[in-house]
Amino acid sequence: MRTLGAEIDDTGGMLHCRAARLRGREIVLSLPSVGATENLMLAACGAEGTTSICNAAREPEITDLQNFLNACGARVSGAGSTTVVIEGGHKLHGCTYTVMPDRIVAGTYLCAAAAAGGTVLLQGAREQHLATVTAVLREAGCDIVSDSAGIACVCRRRLRAVRPVRTAPYPGFPTDAQAILMAALLRSRGATVFEENIFENRYRHVDELARMGADIQVSGRTAVVTGVETLRGAPVRCTDLRGGAALCVAALAAEGETRIAEIGHIDRGYERIERDLRALGAEIERIE
Ligand SMILES: CC(=O)N[C@H]1[C@@H](OP(=O)(O)OP(=O)(O)OC[C@H]2O[C@@H](n3ccc(=O)[nH]c3=O)[C@H](O)[C@@H]2O)O[C@H](CO)[C@@H](O)[C@@H]1O
Ligand SMILES: C=C(OP(=O)(O)O)C(=O)O
Structure with a gap:
């Protein structure tokens, strides 16, 4: 500037x-x-x-x-x-414009289906914008097909661990999908290595996921997620936007009730996450 x-x-x-x-x-x-x-x-x-x-x-x-x-x-x-x-310098005028579909919201709902098991159809989502995320979910065992209408994802099996996930500027794996993918893999078979290369401090969700029984070891920019048999619901707190979404994804895969506090973080990036997850069959409600 x-x-x-x-x-x-x-x-x-x-x-x-x-x-x-x-x-x-x-x-x-x-x-x-x-x-x-x-x-x-x-x-x-x-x-x-x-x-x-x-x-x-x-x-x-x-x-x-x-x-x-x-x-x-x-x-x-x-x-x-x-x-x-x-x-510069051209006079601007109003217009009517349709903003592109939110690829990180799409990635979140794919990870939610992967975590909980089941099927999701994301109308309007564009796989070319989240190819690195769908590639990892396929590697983990999800069946994903896409066309101009959207992306469909079916997850029936327990997920398996995947090769190291390294965040990078686009077209690399998005840092915004790191926490939500991590949440989806908490109950996978085997261990997955994450490497966060964009933000210095983007593992704040890890302590919250640990309350639910997750096994995650963090060292600097690396986090190793070892899948556990079961997660249990717990009172947890959003640490940031995607960390908060990750808690929702993990809660879907956990036994019992999870209470997620400080959801204002989630509301910054999801129009009404509870409406969308409820439409997919989740038992989720907003408590004022
Ligand atoms: C509102 C919005 O669109 N936010 C996105 C945007 O954030 P945002 O644009 O804020 O992210 P930046 O790319 O600016 O910053 C990423 C990291 O790089 C560091 N940095 C950045 C510039 C610089 O000159 N030096 C430096 O060290 C920052 O401190 C930060 O740790 O891009 C991020 C990376 O794709 C996404 O996670 C965010 O969702
Ligand atoms: C980090 C994000 O946004 P912000 O930079 O606005 O916190 C995000 O979109 O995941």
């Missing part, structure tokens, strides 16, 4: 941002960050001249944002590749 001409003051844990006018520039990101790429795309639309974002994130949401901005009259190209180019 400073490269584009913004003044940013970050004292006292607050960001004060000001910009009389922004000028397009070439920006090289040190990491292909989703939030950095999206914020720069938005800012560059209002800048004079052309901005190139090099080492840009390639997540499908970046392409979706490009398509939306272009539908509003912006000139954005390159999304989905490592360089996004924005020609």
